Amino acid sequence: MDRNCDSSSLNPIWTNKATLKYDWTFHQIAPYIGRMKTSIASSLIKKYTKIGDLIIDPFCGSGVVALEAVAAGRPVIAADWNPYAALLTRAKLFPPENLLDAESRLKIAWELSRNRHAKQDLRSVPKWVRNFFHPTTLKHALAFRDACVDIGDDFLLACLLGILHHQRPGFLSYPASHLVPYLRDKKFPRQSYPEMYEPRDVLIRLQAKIKRTFRRTPKNYNLLKKVIEIDARKFPHTNNINAVITSPPYMNELDYVRDNRLRIWFIRRNIPNGVEDIRREKVQAFRDLIKSVCIRLAPGILEGGYMILVVGDAQKGNFRNGKTTKITKELFKTENILGSFQLISTYEDTIPDIRRSRRECRGTKKESALVFQKT
Ligand SMILES: C[S@@+](CC[C@H](N)C(=O)[O-])C[C@H]1O[C@@H](n2cnc3c(N)ncnc32)[C@H](O)[C@@H]1O
The missing domain is CATH 3.40.50.150 (Vaccinia Virus protein VP39)
Structure with missing residues (x-):
């Protein structure tokens, strides 16, 4: 020492x-x-x-x-x-200034992204990225990402990235690790854990994430x-x-x-x-x-x-x-x-x-x- x-x-x-x-x-x-x-x-x-x-x-x-x-x-x-x-x-x-401000920004960005859900062409997304998500979840997450980039909302985009991958229900991916992205499909096989492979509601998870982020x-x-x-x-x-x-x-x-x-x-x-x-x-x-x-x-x-x-x-x-x-x-x-x-x-x-x-x-x-x- x-x-x-x-x-x-x-x-x-x-x-x-x-x-x-x-x-x-x-x-x-x-x-x-x-x-x-x-x-x-x-x-x-x-x-x-x-x-x-x-x-x-x-x-x-x-x-x-x-x-x-x-x-x-x-x-x-x-x-x-x-x-x-x-x-x-x-x-x-x-x-954002406070939780209310964050929630109203989320509302605007989400509305903007909704029109883009159907337009997402997943063929342009590399397979290693697609492997992590249900196609519907991925389309919604990508549309929201595009809206954040267009509006220039780094905070909302960071919140999206914060719930991108994990094995917990509050996240968007199939079962995966949180820090470094690895699929955990061997530990949680689709046959035994079908619920982990279903589409995930992106908006509900973003709302919860934003609330957590404004706790302190x-x-x-x-x-x-x-x-x-x-x-x-x-x-x-x-x-x-x-x-x-x-x-x-x-x-x-x-x-x-x-x-x-x-x-x-x-x-x-x-x-x-x-x-x-x-x-x-x-x-x-x-x-x-x-x-x-x-x-x-x-x-x-x-x-x-x-x-x-x-x-x-x-x-x-x-x-x-x-x-x-x-x-x-x-x-x-x-x-x-x-x-x-x-x-x-x-x-x-x-x-x-x-x-x-x-x-x-x-x-x-x-x-x-x-x-x-x-x-
Ligand atoms: C030890 S981490 C810093 C962690 C940071 N203190 C924190 O609390 O998150 C080192 C950082 O240096 C960045 N980095 C490495 N080489 C760099 C370079 N030439 N110019 C700017 N950033 C660089 C890496 O991207 C990484 O984020």
Whole structure:
């Protein structure tokens, strides 16, 4: 453990139960692999910034840092190159004003989609997508998706994606897993569970989903909120940054496109090519990515401001014992422009199996928040 390590003062709550009880329910719009713990994000934000401070997250994923930042009265600029991540973050930062507003928006979008049910041509939908749904459910879901895209309603589209696949009755697919899309037709064969293969009422499920999503919502601050769908290496030059708080992609651990493929297909009606996959790249790629993003953002950070990187370390396989942590720390020592940053704290915790996307695999086991301060 790092000698600066003082995880007790961040008081991380690692169990799902504790988090779910207090989380803003916008965090639960739809799942995302490798999501940062909300309590970690909010503790870091509250400890290292104050109301009105500008926070940047260049690898925003599902927008945990972004939502916690605005909920705590901090303006935020978030970026991710994955269209699903950008959509989720926009949905959380720009939601309807309240449940009534959300319900009336749903009514409008649903009316618009109804005329399109019959027009959906499922022959243009790839077979691997069709395999997940009853044809009627798929037509209704696609028509609703098209209506949301036409109206530009990211919140409703995110809600649709949040109920897209699971084995529970409140979802739209045949029995399937929730986080990463796999059919569970062996565990729930059609002959034994015919009800799981019947058409599903999309509207009723959307109504229930929206109600759940509005259970616990943060105050709507009038702040700068920006979400950019972009490669973090091209993050726009920004000044007056008080803190960069981010969790970069875990080296060789997660594949954000493959694991979100069904939801990404629904957003675009295809799988985009432009989004590379760091999984297949080497250690050097991780170093280069962190280096170029940190160097790009460093000049805009105010003196006394912070660069806080929450990195994941695998303890098995090729990437043993603190590889990402070590690489990140070394980078700040060796790169000139990062020389003005000092590591002032390290918070560590192991990720319980319950939080891991694939429990049986050699996944990320430990998360460290490295806090560098610009001196
Ligand atoms: C560990 S996840 C972030 C999770 C996020 N903190 C959350 O709570 O959901 C890393 C993110 O980096 C994104 N990413 C990877 N390479 C990127 C790049 N070059 N530019 C922008 N985003 C990238 C991935 O799409 C993924 O969403």
